[in-house]
Amino acid sequence: MARVYNWQIGREMSYWYPESRPQKQFAAVFDTNKCIACQTCTLACKTTWTSGKGQEYMLWNNVESKPYGFYPLAWDLKLLEMLNGGKWNGKAYEGQTIFESAPAGERVLGWRPEQQDYAYPNCGEDDCAGQVDHGAGIAMPHMNWFFYLARICNHCTYPGCLASCPRGSIYKRPEDGIVLVDQSRCRGYQECVRGCPYKKVFYNAMTGTSEKCIACFPKIEQGIQPQCFVNCIGKIRLAGFISRPEKAIPDNPIDYLVHIRKVALPLFPQFGLEPNIYYIPPIHVPFSFTRQLFGPGTDEAVKTYRNASNDPDLSSLLCLFGSSEMVMPRWKRQGDTAIGLDEKGKPLVSVPRTEPVHIRPARDPLYQITRTNCP
Ligand code: SF4
Ligand code: SF4
Numbered sequence: 001m002a003r004v005y006n007w008q009i010g011r012e013m014s015y016w017y018p019e020s021r022p023q024k025q026f027a028a029v030f031d032t033n034k035c036i037a038c039q040t041c042t043l044a045c046k047t048t049w050t051s052g053k054g055q056e057y058m059l060w061n062n063v064e065s066k067p068y069g070f071y072p073l074a075w076d077l078k079l080l081e082m083l084n085g086g087k088w089n090g091k092a093y094e095g096q097t098i099f100e101s102a103p104a105g106e107r108v109l110g111w112r113p114e115q116q117d118y119a120y121p122n123c124g125e126d127d128c129a130g131q132v133d134h135g136a137g138i139a140m141p142h143m144n145w146f147f148y149l150a151r152i153c154n155h156c157t158y159p160g161c162l163a164s165c166p167r168g169s170i171y172k173r174p175e176d177g178i179v180l181v182d183q184s185r186c187r188g189y190q191e192c193v194r195g196c197p198y199k200k201v202f203y204n205a206m207t208g209t210s211e212k213c214i215a216c217f218p219k220i221e222q223g224i225q226p227q228c229f230v231n232c233i234g235k236i237r238l239a240g241f242i243s244r245p246e247k248a249i250p251d252n253p254i255d256y257l258v259h260i261r262k263v264a265l266p267l268f269p270q271f272g273l274e275p276n277i278y279y280i281p282p283i284h285v286p287f288s289f290t291r292q293l294f295g296p297g298t299d300e301a302v303k304t305y306r307n308a309s310n311d312p313d314l315s316s317l318l319c320l321f322g323s324s325e326m327v328m329p330r331w332k333r334q335g336d337t338a339i340g341l342d343e344k345g346k347p348l349v350s351v352p353r354t355e356p357v358h359i360r361p362a363r364d365p366l367y368q369i370t371r372t373n374c375p
Pocket of ligand 2: 035037038040063236
C-alpha cells in the first residue's frame with residue numbers, strides 16, 4: 001500500500017497504488033435542488049450506451065429518491081454499516097476509508113450485490129421520511145422530506161474499482177482522469193463490482209466483462225458535455241475539469257463552486273476515493289442526514305446557496321448550468337450576464353442572471369383576441 005494525499009478527507013491515506021494525478025481531471029457539479037427525477041438523463045444514457053444484450057439491468061446513470069431509494073438495493077447503507085461510523089474532526093476524517101479497513105488479504109472493503117438487488121431501480125421513489133398526516137402534503141413548509149440524487153460514476157481520483165482489479169484491466173486516462181475498463185483485458189472476476197462503493201460498475205453476463213460509465217469520452221474529447229448532462233431537463237448539471245484545491249482557478253466554474261465558494265461537495269468523501277462528481281446539497285433536508293452524505297461542509301454550503309440571490313457571482317454561474325452543450329472550462333460575469341468561455345476565453349454562451357419578464361397587452365389588436373395574463 002502507498003501513502004497518498006486525499007484533500008477531501010484532509011489527510012494522507014493508504015491506497016493500493018502511488019499518487020498519480022492526471023493532467024486534467026474530468027469533474028462535474030450536480031445541483032440536487034433542481035432535479036425533478038424525470039429520468040431523462042437515465043434514458044439518454046441507456047439509449048446511447050446500454051441498450052445491448054446483457055445490459056438490460058445496467059443504469060450507468062440513475063436517479064434515486066433519498067432517503068429510501070437505492071440502486072442497487074441499499075448500496076450506501078450496507079457499506080456505511082460495514083465501515084461502522086467514523087468521525088470528522090473539522091475538515092479531517094478520523095475514521096477509516098474503505099482502503100484502510102480492507103480485511104487481511106483484500107485490497108478494499110466491499111461487497112457484491114445479489115441479482116435481486118438490481119431488480120427495483122425505482123424502489124422508494126418519492127417516499128418521504130416519516131409519516132405524512134392527512135392534508136399535510138399541501139401544507140408549507142413540508143415537515144417531511146425527500147430529495148432526488150442523480151448518480152453516475154465519480155471518475156474517482158483513487159478508484160475502488162481500479163484498486164480491486166487483479167488483472168489491471170481498469171485504468172485512469174492521464175489526459176482527463178476518466179476511468180475505463182479495458183474490455184480486452186477484463187476476465188469478468190467482478191472484483192470491481194465488489195470494490196466500487198458507489199456500485200457503478202456492472203457485470204455483463206453476455207460478454208463476460210464488467211462495464212461502466214465512460215463519461216461519454218468521445219464527446220468530452222470534442223469539448224462537448226456528456227449525454228446525461230445535455231439532456232437534463234432540470235439543468236442541474238455542469239461538466240468541466242477540477243484543479244487541486246491549492247491550484248484553484250476562480251474563472252474555472254468547477255473550481256469556483258467546489259474550492260472557492262465550497263457550495264458543491266463530494267458524495268461520501270469518507271469512503272476515501274476522492275470522487276469527482278460534486279453535489280450542491282438539498283436545502284430542505286435535515287443536516288443530520290446530509291452531513292453523512294456530503295461531509296462536514298454541508299451546513300456552510302447550504303447557507304451559501306440559500307444566499308445565492310444576493311450573490312451576483314454565484315447566482316450568475318448557477319445560470320450557466322444546462323445553458324450549452326459545450327464544456328465551459330472558463331466563465332465570467334459581466335453585469336447581470338453570465339458568460340461561458342472556452343479555454344482561450346472565447347464566449348460560448350451568455351445567459352441573463354434574471355430572466356426577463358414580458359407581459360403582453362391583454363387585448364391583441366393584430367389577432368383581434370383578448371388574452372388572460374396569469375401573474
Ligand atoms: S465511482 Fe466506482 S466505478 Fe466509478 S471510478 Fe469510482 S470506484 Fe470506479
Ligand atoms: S434529467 Fe436532470 S432533472 Fe431529470 S432526473 Fe436527470 S438529473 Fe434530474
